[in-house]
Amino acid sequence: MSEQLGLRERKKLETRQRIIDVALALFDKRGFERVPVAEIARASDVSEATVFNYFPSKEDLVYGGMQAYEDELVAAVAARPDGTSAVTAFRDFVLEPRGALAADDDGTATAAVARAARIIAGSQTLQAREQRIVDHATDALAELIARDGEAPPGLGPWVAANALMGVHRAMTRLAQRLASEGHKGAEVGRTVRAQGAAAFALLEKGLDALPV
Amino acid sequence: MSEQLGLRERKKLETRQRIIDVALALFDKRGFERVPVAEIARASDVSEATVFNYFPSKEDLVYGGMQAYEDELVAAVAARPDGTSAVTAFRDFVLEPRGALAADDDGTATAAVARAARIIAGSQTLQAREQRIVDHATDALAELIARDGEAPPGLGPWVAANALMGVHRAMTRLAQRLASEGHKGAEVGRTVRAQGAAAFALLEKGLDALPV
């Protein structure tokens, strides 16, 4: 757990995290659009310039984490070992227990998930940004898939990428719903992963496998 | 109470105070000489260079406040209004209720005084430094007194300065003793000031006034 970071780097991480915590708390209370960045800066004990040093835009205070996750996801698929299909790499990455939801004994992480859901639900700006992130990841993924097979360039790669991303989005929404309903971390994680695995299986076997 | 400082200046004060607090706590626990500056820096969450940015020497962590007080004292005497004697200006400055000891309801300040006494008592280095500070202030004071009267340059000014500084030191030691014995702030302040006033009166009337 102790990353043995230098003082400089450790303080940067702390500042970054403090800004995020403060901002999300304010967003949750008053709504994303009704909290000026200047106020976040004041409450975080930094200057406004510092907030923009860390986060290129106000939206990144909410979506920085998600953006990073999508980037990692695409990178993981791109860097998969030979012999592993893009679909498998995608599935393995998404299903891997990770982050706070893996072991969230006190419910802190689930509370954060529920809060994020509330914040996003309350802002069209943020919903639009989520869409853009997903679209971008989908395109990148489709590109990878297209490079994979020798099939002619049709709709296949993009449709496949979209289907995969759909599982990911569905898992995210399920997690948000469960968290909002008060279920605690470990259970949420298990449920989401199980449902996700089933969904991937469905896609792999083909939609014909859907029970009638 | 709110000084309306900018962010930069406020953080500097906070950092400075945090370093002092951390250092004194460590000194009290282990002794001045047995706590490396590097450890103070680590525990204060700053680099060693930063400690020396704020405090020219390790001793200044303990004596910075005292040094500043002596400087102010000499400055106050130097800047006294016309018609006021150096002795009067000195006495008024020293007897004025000031700082934490003026109103120390919860005993925080007295605890700090007692701690400072313990720390100093445990280090010859610090005792020597205290002596140097007092000597320096005494010389400066003697200089001011000498400029005052037209008397020939004899021992008078220095002896007078020393006598005045003696009252100040005696008051300090009384405060440290009372604090160490568990007396609380407001009472300590009152007692010290009363005893100090009596001591000044004795000097002013001349030692012949001492009861036999």
Next chain:
DNA sequence: TAGTGCGACTCTATCTTTAGAGTGACTATA
């Protein structure tokens, strides 16, 4: 429709802190 204000974001100079290597005194130990 022109004006006004707010708020996101940028830019530059300056201040503060850190990293990291180094010096010199003193201490303990062989």
Next chain:
DNA sequence: TATAGTCACTCTAAAGATAGAGTCGCACTA
């Protein structure tokens, strides 16, 4: 008495944060 180690303190370059002014788009209002 040589040797190694500890520690106070210094120095320089680079990183990070702040101040303060300014741009631009947008909403509200006269």
